[in-house]
Amino acid sequence: MRAAVTLDRCRVEVCDVPPPDPAPGEVLVRVGAVGLCGTDLHMWAGERAGVGFPLRQGHEIGAVVTELPADGSATHLAVGDVVAVDPSVPCGSCRVCRRGEWPSCAAFTAYGVARPGGLTELMAVPGDYLHRVPGVAPDVAALVEPVSVAAMALHRSGARAGDRVVVLGAGPIGMGLVLCARVHGVGVLVTDVLPGRLELARALGADVVVDVSTAAPAGAVQEWTGGAGADAAIEASGSPRALDDAVGLVGRGGTVVVVGLGDGELRVPVPRLLFEGVRVTGSRAGLFPQAVDVVSRLPAETARMISHRFPLTDVAAAFAQAHDDPAGTAKVLVEVSPAGTLCRPAHPEPGPLEEGPS
Incomplete structure (x- = not known):
């Protein structure tokens, strides 16, 4: 399968990588779209300490469920559901986590940072990290993560x-x-x-x-x-x-x-x-149920945040756009799915940011 891999500072390429082999409790999803944020740009530019190359980025992920766990878990999901991936992975057992302050966990990791992220066609993700986003396409579901923050x-x-x-x-x-x-x-x-x-x-x-x-x-x-x-x-x-x-x-x-x-x-x-x-x-990390509620209530408004779309094959241009033109850019999306219609919203396309509200 295809995935975008950041190989060195300011160098990201589409490569062939092995498909995921879901572990017990993991759901197989087909990624529709991934948003790029400032954290992604800092990592891509080699400006984030402790993050080395190569790495697979992407933590703002909208996807579609393709296969449920064989163990019968993830009962809140069905094949075909549009989902947002919660990328935050605290340890869940330290003193900070037990107090409910899990974003401050010293062992905190995240998909797209320390774990392989969403710039790939398929991901295997534990069911607890997937949130159904009813009534929207995967491109809008990808925006649940920044809204959760x-x-x-x-x-x-x-x-x-x-x-x-x-x-x-x-x-x-x-x-x-x-x-x-x-x-x-x-x-x-x-x-x-x-x-x-x-x-x-x-x-x-x-x-x-x-x-x-x-x-x-x-x-x-x-x-x-x-x-x-x-x-x-x-x-x-x-x-x-x-x-x-x-x-x-x-x-x-x-x-x-x-x-x-x-x-x-x-x-x-x-x-x-x-x-x-x-x-x-x-404040760090996100509240996903609350964000799903906001995005589900305001899908068209949420989609107006998208200023640029790039196919996975043009992922290098997507990073360059987000990094080099902040004045003309709101949210850059990388559309990962080979089926272009999977990532297209049901609402009208917004215009470019520089031409007014988008």
């Missing part, structure tokens, strides 16, 4: 219906936060430096968008919240400037959540912690 960040913010949340960064996680907030009745203000992404955020349901290349966000947040400050600020860009902004945008009792991966430092005045009750936390 957004769902986790919103959950960790403590935001409830009627609250107001600032999202710093209108990349795919920021877009996912807009969709999650919309479903849960949470108001959302989005900041970014790219007008095309801000227009897309507005189209997906953001209440307010702020171009921080031309204006500081503080004034807009104060006006939007009547001077109270946001109930939460979620930093989803990895930008040091956005980290600095986040702390000043929340009001009393507000929460700052960091989900964007960067190398900056978050500085918080101690009086804000002691006297104003500001909380700070990070």
Whole structure:
């Protein structure tokens, strides 16, 4: 079977690899589409410590069930189901996992990082890591993973219906936060430096968008919240400037959540912690059942996040597009399945990002 293998820095090729031999409890799935994210790009460019070559990438996976385990497990699935693959694999038994903080597990691994990922025609995956996504095609199911990361960040913010949340960064996680907030009745203000992404955020349901290349966000947040400050600020860009902004945008009792991966430092005045009750936390990995609910309710809106599609044979161009043109790119999908119709949505194709909302 065919698979894309990252052989060296900025070098990915389609190779012939042995098909998977499912172990007991594993489900055989045919991959329809795989989304590329910033983590994929860092690994492809040789910028992630501890990740060597060769490797098979891809952790945003939409697929179709082709074979169930012979042992009768995975009873929540049927052949033909469209599924999203949860790539996160904590150990499940350490002290951190037992406390329910499994994203912080020291032994945490993931498909597409330490384990072979989804840029391949067939995968064998334990049934517990597969989530049915009713009513969508595999291309949209591939977006469940980034939406799940957004769902986790919103959950960790403590935001409830009627609250107001600032999202710093209108990349795919920021877009996912807009969709999650919309479903849960949470108001959302989005900041970014790219007008095309801000227009897309507005189209997906953001209440307010702020171009921080031309204006500081503080004034807009104060006006939007009547001077109270946001109930939460979620930093989803990895930008040091956005980290600095986040702390000043929340009001009393507000929460700052960091989900964007960067190398900056978050500085918080101690009086804000002691006297104003500001909380700070990070967020990693995803909440898949919540994300499936969001994507199933808003499939057409979710699909608008897709700006570019490439067949598996053009996987090198897909990585180059995502890496070299962030201003013109929202979500790049690699369509893996040989059957092109498997990855096509039932809704209209979006236009290019640079031409407006996509």
